[in-house]
Amino acid sequence: MRFYATIFIVSICGIMVINSDYRMGYVLQMLLILLSVEIVSLIQFHRFAILFSRIVYFLSVCSIVVTTLYMFIPSVFVYFPTISNYADVTFYNLYISVVFASVDVIRNTGIFREPGVFMIYLTFALMLELFFFKKRDIRNIIVFVIALLLTKSTAGYIITFLLLGFKYLFYSKLKYLPFFFVIILCFVIFLFPHIEEEVFSKLDEDNYNYLSTLSRISSVVLPIQMWLDNPFYGIGLGHFSSLYSIYAMKEFGMDFRSDSSSTNTILNTITIYGWWIGVMVVYGMYKTTYCFVNQKNILLLLIFLLLFSNEEMRNSLFYNLLVAYGFASKNDNRILKNELCFLR
Numbered sequence: 197m198r199f200y201a202t203i204f205i206v207s208i209c210g211i212m213v214i215n216s217d218y219r220m221g222y223v224l225q226m227l228l229i230l231l232s233v234e235i236v237s238l239i240q241f242h243r244f245a246i247l248f249s250r251i252v253y254f255l256s257v258c259s260i261v262v263t264t265l266y267m268f269i270p271s272v273f274v275y276f277p278t279i280s281n282y283a284d285v286t287f288y289n290l291y292i293s294v295v296f297a298s299v300d301v302i303r304n305t306g307i308f309r310e311p312g313v314f315m316i317y318l319t320f321a322l323m324l325e326l327f328f329f330k331k332r333d334i335r336n337i338i339v340f341v342i343a344l345l346l347t348k349s350t351a352g353y354i355i356t357f358l359l360l361g362f363k364y365l366f367y368s369k370l371k372y373l374p375f376f377f378v379i380i381l382c383f384v385i386f387l388f389p390h391i392e393e394e395v396f397s398k399l400d401e402d403n404y405n406y407l408s409t410l411s412r413i414s415s416v417v418l419p420i421q422m423w424l425d426n427p428f429y430g431i432g433l434g435h436f437s438s439l440y441s442i443y444a445m446k447e448f449g450m451d452f453r454s455d456s457s458s459t460n461t462i463l464n465t466i467t468i469y470g471w472w473i474g475v476m477v478v479y480g481m482y483k484t485t486y487c488f489v490n491q492k493n494i495l496l497l498l499i500f501l502l503l504f505s506n507e508e509m510r511n512s513l514f515y516n517l518l519v520a521y522g523f524a525s526k527n528d529n530r531i532l533k534n535e536l537c538f539l540r
Contacts, residue, residue: 197523200476201233207473215432222433224511231513232520241487241521245324252321253336255293256343259306259314262293263346267302281309282455304346312459312507315352317514318344319503322356326363327488327496351412351506355499362495410448411457416505418443418452419463423471430470461504461515483522 205226212222239247266273266288273288278297280286286297287305294305306314322340325332344352421443422431431439440454458464466474478501485496500518509515 197233197236197520200480200523201229201520203476204229204473208469211430211432211469214429215435217432217434219433221511228511228513228516229520232516235517236520236524241524244517244521245328249321249324249329249333249336252317253339255306255314256318256321256339258292259304260339260343260346262290262295263302263304266295273297303348304343306343310507311347311349312351313509315344315347315349315355316503316507316509318347319352319355319359319499320514320518323359323488323496323499326359349506351502355502355506358502359499362499410450411452412459414444414448414450414452414457415459416463417447419458419460419467421447423463423467426467427471430466430468430473433468436464436468459505459507461507461509462501463505464508465510477519480519480522484518487521 208222208226212218235244273290273295276288276290278286279289279294287294288297291307293307296303296305303311304314305311306317308314308317318340322337322344325337325340341356344356418440422436422439436458437454440458441451444450444452444457452458462474462477465477478497481500482494482497484500485493488496504515
């Protein structure tokens with residue numbers, strides 16, 4: 197594992213030198229890699245899974261309560277302090293959860309900067325319940341699904357359906373889960389009819405929300421174009437930030453910025469640091485799937501790739517931990533799956 201971490205860090209240093217780009221973002225990335233390696237060496241995956249599930253459960257309950265209250269009595273929230281994210285979107289800060297300051301946008305964001313980020317944590321927690329823990333906690337599953345539905349994340353809905361469909365096809369004991377999820381989805385849409393409009397209007401070209409879809413498309417197209425123009429090594433953080441808007445204007449005629457529109461973590465990694473780093477990240481995630489089903493699994497890898505195409509997570513400790521656990525000892529993972537994963 198430390199060998200792979202060394203390759204990552206040496207490669208990042210090389211990109212800094214090649215591009216004459218010495219900004220703190222590289223230092224942060226290297227520190228996250230080192231911290232991830234240290235955490236993985238101290239905390240086995242089964243312990244990490246238990247702690248992760250408990251923390252996300254607590255955050256989910258808090259977010260459900262806060263979001264529901266905001267739907268019915270938004271006037272109370274004006275007494276709480278406000279904060280802004282990198283896109284200058286204002287939130288009411290309740291510390292255990294945040295909500296958009298505009299009542300026109302009621303989405304569950306948990307404690308995170310975007311609903312899509314919270315969706316990633318919720319989906320991974322749901323993956324642990326469905327594929328890792330031998331003793332599944334139905335209470336946890338219900339809470340995670342409700343919290344996920346309230347994010348109103350189109351990508352989250354699609355990924356969760358794929359996740360439940362995969363479980364349904366290969367694990368007959370949980371055949372009720374897709375039906376259960378559909379019932380909850382119908383209930384939430386019936387109770388809050390505006391959800392349907394906010395989610396599915398993104399697919400209508402004549403709707404303002406279609407801009408969100410176009411931004412997602414650009415997050416795939418633009419990094420690929422930049423990489424094809426620089427296929428041998430990464431273009432670096434500075435060039436990625438400056439070129440993103442130029443490529444966006446050329447391809448889409450719109451000024452999409454890298455800090456708000458470049459949401460595909462894997463493609464961004466390939467473009468910034470080079471294709472070999474991107475391949476190593478994907479391989480690390482591929483190996484992490486071993487922890488879930490006792491064998492490397494393409495379908496679970498697909499879920500990971502879809503999750504991290506939804507938000508930029510390169511500077512997230514969770515994202516770096518997920519890759520680092522993949523490069524941990526294969527024997528340790530086998531023991532975890534066969535003997536320890538039933539523990540809570």
